[in-house]
Amino acid sequence: MSSRRRFGGRMVLAATASVMALAVTGCGGGDDGGDGVASAGGDKTGAQASRSSSSELAEYVEAQRKWVTCLRDEGLDAPDPDSKGKVDLGDRSKWKRDPKALRAQEKCSDLSVPVPESVEKAQQPELTAGEIRKNQQYAQCMQEHGAPDFPDAGADGHFRDVTWDSTSAGAKRATRSCASIIGIPDDAPTPKG
Known part of the structure; x- marks a missing residue:
C-alpha cells in the first residue's frame, strides 16, 4: 500500500480514530473508496441525476446478488444483499481466516464491484x-497541526473523499494533537505509517 490513503465520507468517527485506515468490506464486498465509478452529476438535471442514481443502485444490488450467488456456489452461507446492496457477512475476521472462505472470495473476486x-x-x-461541528473542528485541527492535506468536512459533516498523506510526521503529530476532539484519549496508540 502506498503512503497515500483514501478518506471517504463513509468513514465514521471510529475509523477516524485509527487515522482513517481504509474501511474495507471483509470479502471484497464492493468497497474500494468509490474509485472507477462515475457519479451522477455534471450537467444533468436533478431528475436525470436521480434516475442515474437509481439505475446505479439497481445495477449495484444486482452485482452484489451475483457475487453472493457465487459465494454460495462455493459452499459459503452468505446472506442476500439488502435494498442498498449491503451484504452483512457478520464477523469479517472469520472470513479472513477461513481457508474455504478465502478460496471462495478468490474465485468470486471478479464479481465483486465497488460501491458507486x-x-x-x-x-x-x-x-x-x-457531530458536524466536531468533524469540522477535527479537520481544521488536523490541517493546523501538521496535516494540511487532511480533507475538509462538508456542510453535512462528512469528510470529502480526497487523498492525503497519513504517514507523514506532521500527520502523526496532528493525529495525536487532535484525537481528543473526536473522543480518542491523548495517550491512545497511533497507527504506524
Whole structure:
C-alpha cells in the first residue's frame, strides 16, 4: 500500500480514530473508496441525476446478488444483499481466516464491484449538528497541526473523499494533537505509517 490513503465520507468517527485506515468490506464486498465509478452529476438535471442514481443502485444490488450467488456456489452461507446492496457477512475476521472462505472470495473476486459514489452517499448517516461541528473542528485541527492535506468536512459533516498523506510526521503529530476532539484519549496508540 502506498503512503497515500483514501478518506471517504463513509468513514465514521471510529475509523477516524485509527487515522482513517481504509474501511474495507471483509470479502471484497464492493468497497474500494468509490474509485472507477462515475457519479451522477455534471450537467444533468436533478431528475436525470436521480434516475442515474437509481439505475446505479439497481445495477449495484444486482452485482452484489451475483457475487453472493457465487459465494454460495462455493459452499459459503452468505446472506442476500439488502435494498442498498449491503451484504452483512457478520464477523469479517472469520472470513479472513477461513481457508474455504478465502478460496471462495478468490474465485468470486471478479464479481465483486465497488460501491458507486451515489450509493455510498445515500448510505451515509445523517449527522447531528454537534457531530458536524466536531468533524469540522477535527479537520481544521488536523490541517493546523501538521496535516494540511487532511480533507475538509462538508456542510453535512462528512469528510470529502480526497487523498492525503497519513504517514507523514506532521500527520502523526496532528493525529495525536487532535484525537481528543473526536473522543480518542491523548495517550491512545497511533497507527504506524
